[in-house]
Amino acid sequence: MAKGLIPSRDRLHEIIFEADTPAGKAFDVALLWVIILSLVLVMLESVEELNQRFGTVFFVLEWIITVLFSIEYALRIYVVTKPLKYVTSFYGIVDLLSILPSYLSLVFDGTHYLSTIRALRLLRVFRVLKLASFMKESTILVTALRASRDKITVFLVAVLTVVMIIGSMMYWIEGGANSGFTSIPRSMYWAIVTITTVGYGDIAPATDLGQFLSAILMVMGYGVIAVPTGIIGAEISQADRKSREKLNTISCQACSREGHDNDAVHCKYCGEVL
């Protein structure tokens, strides 16, 4: 009798981890909406007026969702063949972090606001639901970002060096001017606010020399914003081109390998005529 009601471990795996069967797809779509609901709940709860009026409703719904997510997490561990591998994987950690803040809020106040980390769970849902064209585009973006990682690192190290030197110069210049440059770390915060052209104005130079140095930093940031743009731009257009070329690709009849140039006559791996 229980056989019909409680699905087998294999069937559960299919429902929870895949979306090819109707049940699997229904599970993922339901999960999508529960995640979005839980995110909206956490946001609304943080608004003072709403929390005073609907506090209890929010509290109850939050815990229902937390319990549901906990059951789901337990089931996921139960159905996978290698539980440890799942627990230590990216999605496993995200799943755990999604429920931890709620339980921690029993001990520490306010931590359940951190459960917006659940937003990351949407990544898996998107992947499972195979929103194809979006997946292709995000692959291109991720490829481009990965390819430009080294250049971006070099660039960021250079920017941080400038931030550190200009930050301590500003601390030295503006230190006594009561304009917010109270320590080198805070001056570095200001330098980052400035070089990224955010410019809050919570800390702003008041002396002539300070304003002159700031102006130089701004023009530098202005010219330099072109660097990551140039780097990533070049990589995106290349990743884009490659992704388009792949669709036109011929595989060698002899060695069946792909990736030949459009003007290739012979296979570049075995020399066979294409």
Added chain:
Amino acid sequence: MAKGLIPSRDRLHEIIFEADTPAGKAFDVALLWVIILSLVLVMLESVEELNQRFGTVFFVLEWIITVLFSIEYALRIYVVTKPLKYVTSFYGIVDLLSILPSYLSLVFDGTHYLSTIRALRLLRVFRVLKLASFMKESTILVTALRASRDKITVFLVAVLTVVMIIGSMMYWIEGGANSGFTSIPRSMYWAIVTITTVGYGDIAPATDLGQFLSAILMVMGYGVIAVPTGIIGAEISQADRKSREKLNTISCQACSREGHDNDAVHCKYCGEVL
């Protein structure tokens, strides 16, 4: 007798919807100036001092224009063969929204300021007047934006996820610091102000940890601004290239090769007259 005074339905259609006849062109040019006049009126009216002095003039002119636009809207419905299709089209909705705020202002106070939506009516006038070179350029831009829609969507979803997670972390960190992070939605507003490098400074982190997290968000936004630039840049240059190639697809009659310049008289490969 009336025949000469009241134009036929066909003639009216020609005047109102097209710009090929002198009357049609005159109508569209007049419409252009009435729209601009009405936009200037709404703007000036909102300035307190001017409204106190010229309030009555503004009021009367506004209603004259509203009545004119209403008559025009009625005529458009009258002359088209499929009125329902016009009413539900983009331009039909814009035409309606252009007169609605004035009528609504009889019931609700201040809504007539929303009649600046009339600015969108300029789009049709531009299109009808066939400002050719501008139309070509805007086609290129629209094509580029449409082609990059999927990539931009993926990018925006990623940015919003970051905004949500960092926003709630900042609410948790800065919540008690009296620095404006009064709820998660407001913290998300701050995160958007920061990641887009706008940086009003109406909400700014006050704690050390908050400033550290902000600095990371800024550097992230700074690196990441390159992504839409790269995406759209690539698409624009491609749309541009395609638009130029279209004009120039003459193949040589002798050697049938393509790729000649626009000013070429002879084939650059075999010397044959093109």
Added chain:
Amino acid sequence: MAKGLIPSRDRLHEIIFEADTPAGKAFDVALLWVIILSLVLVMLESVEELNQRFGTVFFVLEWIITVLFSIEYALRIYVVTKPLKYVTSFYGIVDLLSILPSYLSLVFDGTHYLSTIRALRLLRVFRVLKLASFMKESTILVTALRASRDKITVFLVAVLTVVMIIGSMMYWIEGGANSGFTSIPRSMYWAIVTITTVGYGDIAPATDLGQFLSAILMVMGYGVIAVPTGIIGAEISQADRKSREKLNTISCQACSREGHDNDAVHCKYCGEVL
């Protein structure tokens, strides 16, 4: 006797308008330094403390320079063959505007600060001194900007339409919130401050709805900043390529015209073998 002292009109033209002779070059270099000195003077004069101490020195120097520039302007009119053409040319107008503010300051207070327009005079000096490599680069930039003029115009019209509509919506939403949105023109100023990511914070939304709408405007501006970058970027790389190709160009032996592609075998104008 006077012949040796007072140079002829032709000789004066050579000195003032060209830089090929030693005298002409000396004149332009002197002019360069006098312009820079006069700019520094105007700047220093505007600083209250310095003006109180050195006011008289500044005043006397300013008038000496103004008189020198006036003499130069008169001489330029005297030596050119078509005075009217010079007076109405770009440089003629700049020369006049460089001395006008000083004379106007006799009637209207403070206008002589506007004499920083003299900075534009540097353009001619740069051109006359033929700072070759810089001239080439600026030609490329100007070509690129001119080629993208139509696209930029379309883009700016679109941005201004968005600014107008969002501006009046914000005036409607935030009007009573005492947050600086006191009229539609001022709201449009705020919208421009926001969409360009400047973000002073002198006017910032205070209501929830206003902050939501601002967030949308910011993300829009963030995505849209890519458009001019894409446009100009494409044009610069093209202008750059053309400027490099020109240097490698072969002229046809038959018709001596240039501008052939690198892979061209025959002249594209007359069909002759290159």
Added chain:
Amino acid sequence: MAKGLIPSRDRLHEIIFEADTPAGKAFDVALLWVIILSLVLVMLESVEELNQRFGTVFFVLEWIITVLFSIEYALRIYVVTKPLKYVTSFYGIVDLLSILPSYLSLVFDGTHYLSTIRALRLLRVFRVLKLASFMKESTILVTALRASRDKITVFLVAVLTVVMIIGSMMYWIEGGANSGFTSIPRSMYWAIVTITTVGYGDIAPATDLGQFLSAILMVMGYGVIAVPTGIIGAEISQADRKSREKLNTISCQACSREGHDNDAVHCKYCGEVL
């Protein structure tokens, strides 16, 4: 006896200037950590609360590091064959500037905060430790920046001219409005804050005309930010391409054509083994 303890001048040169031997590598890694420690120290020392509690510790550690750096500097002068060339080289000056602020702080108060210039010493460590892939990327970036130097100079001169003219116009317009435009240099600072889209808001226009002019400046800055992006972007993609081509210039021995992929075994044109 001393022979084993005190290394020879040659051996010292190897240890201090190179990283090929174990001792040399250990020296550079140790140097890396001492530099980072000293940077962290200077930063923490500037935080008032920490300085009050650990002031003495910071002071002692700072002087230990300064003495170590001084010994290192002396040794570097001792072991190189041409001391003067080292002292006047970029790294020689950086090494001196790294220890100077500490000694100056005996005479002038607070100058030791400037010792963050030590961050520049990291450059050599990176170079000596041959972080290969990073070096290649930074070479590409430096090449791109150097190639675009002339264009950037032209661009900056144009921006500065605009800043000067708009700055003095704003001083004239806003001068009496008590909104921070107290002198032309300060107005130019504001113009730079605005055109680079930083927008602190410490100085912001208050008059209608001032806000109108600011709006124009912003839109200009917005359109113009594309220029350095376009310039550097084009150079980066070119430098990138060149760097890739360098690695891959094998021409086929049979047909002598180039352009093969890095993983190619056979010529893609004739099928010959490469």
